[in-house]
Amino acid sequence: MFEQFRNKFPLDDSKWNEYTSYFKRLEVPAKTILLEEGEISKRLFIIEKGCIRVWFNNNGKDLTTQFFFENQNVASIESFVKKLPSPVFIETIEPAVLWWIHKSDIDIILEEIKEIPELRDQFIDKIFQRTFDYIRHFVSFIKDSPVQRYLNLIEENPQIVQRVPQHYIASYLGISTVHLSRIKSKLLQRK
Template sequence: MIFHFRDKFPQLNVFWDKYLPFQTRLEVPAKTILLEEGKISQNYIFIEKGCVRTFFNNNGEEKTVHFFFENEGLTSFNSFVNSIPSQFAVETIEPSVIYLLPKQYATQMIEELMEERNFMQMMLQIFAQRQTYYTNELISFIRDTPEQRYLNLLKDRPHIVQRVPQHYIASYLGVTKVHLSRIKSKIARGKSHF
């Protein structure tokens, strides 16, 4: 949704604070499922501390889709909006502190936000930014080798490599753990090429 853009749009903070009493603050261990694949998303999730991943099951094999960290928020958007089963699960990777805002209050808050000046412009900017990000991810997955994608992670999002277990990174890159180890060894030897 919109709240992991609070740093770029400080006017959101008033609404976040107003709806804080309707949120449930949870301290959860690693490997806590926050949303099961196939269930309807009922909450917007905001991460105060920790790391979360989204993934789906493909014939018994988990495929990691995305990682989220502090001050980011997520939901299974299509499920949340249209009350349909989620295509992916949401799980903590680290011990995490999260806030859950139920759908009824998220909807109410959006209705209030719509009265704000420049709200539509802000929403368009947010959606354009997210769309660009996901488009770039898709293009990279099609165009780049797993090695190039790993190098991109090291360059653009090193915190993922530093904090996320290797088997999740391998799943995210679409390779086995063994293949990822080979990629890392090749890079360490300085023989990587584009």
């Protein structure tokens, strides 16, 4: 699982082995809740196989805010970083193989990593990049119509359209399931 990342980290083998040994493997069925709303996020997950959504309950309806797939890492980020109750659920969509690491272990790794300029800068870049991604996502919400957002999704994130049930996608796009269904059928007519 971790070999593919090996060359990204200028660490000697003993450190590398120590760090990877912190991760535990976890196999779960579809619709498994990995983090409850209100719980403090203490585990960071890396997805070996499967797909995960982040969502929250809004007046009885669930709103999905993010999807994650193979090789991505998932946590309720503010809860994880600041030890606050999570505003969201984290739940598998498909049966999944995951690796997770405890917050306290990550903290140990980070303290050490922050002393190595190259890795520290890599870490800072990652946080920045995450911010930029959120900004992009946000801007597309105020800029694009639902139809355009759906077309963007097909273009930029085909995995979501292919692997995720449609009603989750609808709430991710900020529209009702009925409306998404209408959008799809109108797009089909044009072809």
